[in-house]
Amino acid sequence: MDNDIVPLSLLGEGEEGIIHLISGGHKMVSRLASMGIISGTKIKVVRNIGGPLIVTINGSRIAIGRGQARKIAVRRLFDKR
Amino acid sequence: MISKEITVALAGQPNVGKSTVFNILTGLSQHVGNWPGKTIEKKEGIYVVNGKRLKIVDLPGTYSLTAYSEEEKIARDFVINERPDVVVLIINAPAIERGLYLLSEFLLLNVPIVVALNMIDVADDQGIHIDVNLLQRYLGIPVVPMIASKNKGIKELISVVLSLVDGSVRYSPSLPNISEDHKDLFIELSRSLNGYISPPYLNRWFITKIMEGDPDVTDKMSKRLPPDIWNKVKSLLREHEDSLLAVVKGRYDWIEGAVRTTISEFKRGQVLFTDKLDDILTRPIFGIPILFGILTFVFIITYGLGLPIQYLLESSMSYVAGYIEPFISESFWLRGIVIEGLIGGAGTVLTFLPILFFFFLIMAFLEDVGYMARATFIMDRFMHLIGLHGKSFLPLCIGFGCNVPAVMGSRILESTKSKILTIFLTPFIPCTAKLAVVTLISAAMFGKKGIIISLILVMGNILLLGITGTIMSRFIIKSQHMPFIMELPFYHKPNFRTILVVVWIRIKAFLEKAGTIIVLLSIILWLFSHIPGGDVERSILGMFGKVIEPIGKPIGLDWRMIVALMASIAARENSIAALGVLYNVKAEGIRNVLPHVMSYASALSFLVMLMLFVPCAATLVVMKQEMGEWRWFLTSFIFMIFLSYLSGAIVFRCALILGL
Numbered sequence: 216m217d218n219d220i221v222p223l224s225l226l227g228e229g230e231e232g233i234i235h236l237i238s239g240g241h242k243m244v245s246r247l248a249s250m251g252i253i254s255g256t257k258i259k260v261v262r263n264i265g266g267p268l269i270v271t272i273n274g275s276r277i278a279i280g281r282g283q284a285r286k287i288a289v290r291r292l293f294d295k296r
Numbered sequence: 297m298i299s300k301e302i303t304v305a306l307a308g309q310p311n312v313g314k315s316t317v318f319n320i321l322t323g324l325s326q327h328v329g330n331w332p333g334k335t336i337e338k339k340e341g342i343y344v345v346n347g348k349r350l351k352i353v354d355l356p357g358t359y360s361l362t363a364y365s366e367e368e369k370i371a372r373d374f375v376i377n378e379r380p381d382v383v384v385l386i387i388n389a390p391a392i393e394r395g396l397y398l399l400s401e402f403l404l405l406n407v408p409i410v411v412a413l414n415m416i417d418v419a420d421d422q423g424i425h426i427d428v429n430l431l432q433r434y435l436g437i438p439v440v441p442m443i444a445s446k447n448k449g450i451k452e453l454i455s456v457v458l459s460l461v462d463g464s465v466r467y468s469p470s471l472p473n474i475s476e477d478h479k480d481l482f483i484e485l486s487r488s489l490n491g492y493i494s495p496p497y498l499n500r501w502f503i504t505k506i507m508e509g510d511p512d513v514t515d516k517m518s519k520r521l522p523p524d525i526w527n528k529v530k531s532l533l534r535e536h537e538d539s540l541l542a543v544v545k546g547r548y549d550w551i552e553g554a555v556r557t558t559i560s561e562f563k564r565g566q567v568l569f570t571d572k573l574d575d576i577l578t579r580p581i582f583g584i585p586i587l588f589g590i591l592t593f594v595f596i597i598t599y600g601l602g603l604p605i606q607y608l609l610e611s612s613m614s615y616v617a618g619y620i621e622p623f624i625s626e627s628f629w630l631r632g633i634v635i636e637g638l639i640g641g642a643g644t645v646l647t648f649l650p651i652l653f654f655f656f657l658i659m660a661f662l663e664d665v666g667y668m669a670r671a672t673f674i675m676d677r678f679m680h681l682i683g684l685h686g687k688s689f690l691p692l693c694i695g696f697g698c699n700v701p702a703v704m705g706s707r708i709l710e711s712t713k714s715k716i717l718t719i720f721l722t723p724f725i726p727c728t729a730k731l732a733v734v735t736l737i738s739a740a741m742f743g744k745k746g747i748i749i750s751l752i753l754v755m756g757n758i759l760l761l762g763i764t765g766t767i768m769s770r771f772i773i774k775s776q777h778m779p780f781i782m783e784l785p786f787y788h789k790p791n792f793r794t795i796l797v798v799v800w801i802r803i804k805a806f807l808e809k810a811g812t813i814i815v816l817l818s819i820i821l822w823l824f825s826h827i828p829g830g831d832v833e834r835s836i837l838g839m840f841g842k843v844i845e846p847i848g849k850p851i852g853l854d855w856r857m858i859v860a861l862m863a864s865i866a867a868r869e870n871s872i873a874a875l876g877v878l879y880n881v882k883a884e885g886i887r888n889v890l891p892h893v894m895s896y897a898s899a900l901s902f903l904v905m906l907m908l909f910v911p912c913a914a915t916l917v918v919m920k921q922e923m924g925e926w927r928w929f930l931t932s933f934i935f936m937i938f939l940s941y942l943s944g945a946i947v948f949r950c951a952l953i954l955g956l
Contacts, residue, residue, distance in 0.1 A: 241508070
């Protein structure tokens with residue numbers, strides 16, 4: 216099954232993915248890394264209704280601004296049915 | 297035998313229970329100040345055990361030790377320059393990976409570290425089991441499990457800290473490496489910088505930071521290195537643009553090793569209480585009304601309980617004043633200084649206490665329980681429009697009651713720039729005293745229409761707040777656009793002991809600093825309004841008002857109104873008293889006198905100026921205190937005077953044109 220790569224900001228509530236790439240400056244990458252957000256980690260979207268998103272990653276809940284969320288490319292994980 | 301004081305620094309990411317640990321250890325011995333030259337809170341305290349004295353320093357909570365925020369710079373500079381004897385790094389067990397990330401940064405600083413693994417009860421609830429012994433073996437440094445909220449593990453922590461200081465515990469930390477593909481770069485940089493890295497900086501830390509692209513270290517390097525070596529380093533880094541990722545990956549490989557060998561998870565997929573509550577609170581449809589509900593609750597408690605106690609205190613102070621008066625009634629000056637200046641000033645300070653108490657209490661409660669993060673999340677998108685952070689919302693709203701707690705409430709803002717901007721904008725929020733004065737005067741002048749005018753004035757203030765905020769944040773303060781990433785901590789039972797200690801410490805700090813200055817200012821202001829002639833008209837203030845009257849003419853103010861404006865600095869209500877005295881209002885009351893001595897246009901101009909004029913002395917004092925540097929405070933002061941003058945002028949001219 217083809218798993219597509221989308222910006223985090225496009226994942227719907229309840230959807231999960233594996234972080235593929237973070238395109239940002241040093242400041243953003245450093246900050247994200249210190250909060251556990253790096254490529255290879257599984258991330259799940261809890262709230263995405265405009266404005267900042269809420270995600271869970273490694274057991275923590277984090278609110279991410281939409282601008283940042285657009286720069287995080289995620290490989291979408293589909294439910295195995 | 298005199299034993300040296302042992303310095304222990306407490307470090308950790310936000311929301312790990314660091315303040316709980318700090319409060320348990322230091323209790324009421326703690327002292328709150330600011331880090332030198334910064335507006336960030338510095339907390340220090342003492343813990344004594346077995347004849348040993350430990351100085352506990354609470355470092356700001358940080359996610360990492362980059363140079364991108366004030367908090368991080370303070371934390372790392374403290375460890376590098378002050379070299380504490382031990383750093384206690386508090387990690388919260390449910391988020392152990394993040395904690396280990398911060399640990400990897402601290403390990404580079406070559407200072408003895410003890411890991412305090414907190415909230416193991418919460419981890420258990422989530423089905424996460426951590427083998428502490430294995431973790432200790434993997435890391436090579438001591439790990440102490442604890443549940444700070446239940447006061448468990450603290451004694452063990454201290455005993456391990458002491459063992460570390462006297463060398464009786466094994467200490468051989470294992471640090472993460474740079475990922476394989478960049479090892480060569482690391483070696484190259486080491487070679488090139490050999491001899492240029494001097495104490496207190498360490499080689500490994502320095503080079504790692506260079507690979508991360510740390511602005512502070514890079515800057516230091518560019519100043520120390522001869523040009524040819526600096527160019528070589530620059531080209532090396534250009535060739536390896538992703539050196540930051542190499543550092544990060546190395547850390548996460550190390551973290552993964554720790555997690556894999558020491559953690560076992562079971563009971564997956566639980567829906568936590570936090571999830572259920574957030575489902576409601578983070579949806580704007582529910583979240584915003586709930587926030588306003590909570591705001592109303594904050595108001596009701598703060599002013600509903602605070603004001604009656606305030607009246608009580610005021611009447612007690614009057615009683616004290618009345619008791620003393622007969623003893624000094626001969627001297628007009630002594631009576632003025634003691635009764636109105638000293639006792640009046642002290643009374644003013646005391647009367648703020650009940651308001652501040654309840655305000656700090658509720659803020660601390662909301663923060664402790666975890667709600668503040670949600671309030672910030674919801675309001676951020678709106679606050680962002682005017683250049684503010686979501687966290688500014690609550691303090692600013694409190695400003696409608698009184699500006700003093702609003703300014704002090706800005707302490708919850710982490711970024712210095714947000715905090716300064718919030719404080720800068722606070723005077724725009726009309727407090728009840730200001731509103732009372734404005735309502736009174738506009739009712740006296742305009743009768744029933746006065747209410748509408750008052751409302752328009754308030755809306756005008758809010759509009760100006762928005763415009764000023766937008767302009768300032770875009771052009772002047774230029775908040776460095778920290779990426780908006782905010783942790784939403786789990787909701788948990790509030791720790792009342794911690795909350796009360798925090799409230800007490802804050803109130804004590806207010807009394808000691810702001811309090812004494814406010815009393816002094818009260819005395820000075822009374823003197824200014826009575827020397828040398830004995831009443832306002834023949835005082836320094838009165839004479840000053842007459843002297844600058846020409847400035848007031850173009851905007852419709854005569855010297856009496858100018859004096860009343862300046863009198864409002866001592867306390868908002870003073871302007872009414874000043875007007876009463878200066879216009880010789882006696883039995884008829886101000887309502888009957890004012891419309892005869894003031895034109896409508898002048899009155900409007902006066903009202904606008906009142907709304908935008910500099911805040912009362914107490915607010916000014918805490919503003920300076922919280923803003924830190926004189927330049928910000930003076931900028932705000934001058935700006936408000938200028939803005940109120942300009943607005944008064946515009947309103948006056950428009951009123952004249954409209955034929956009022």
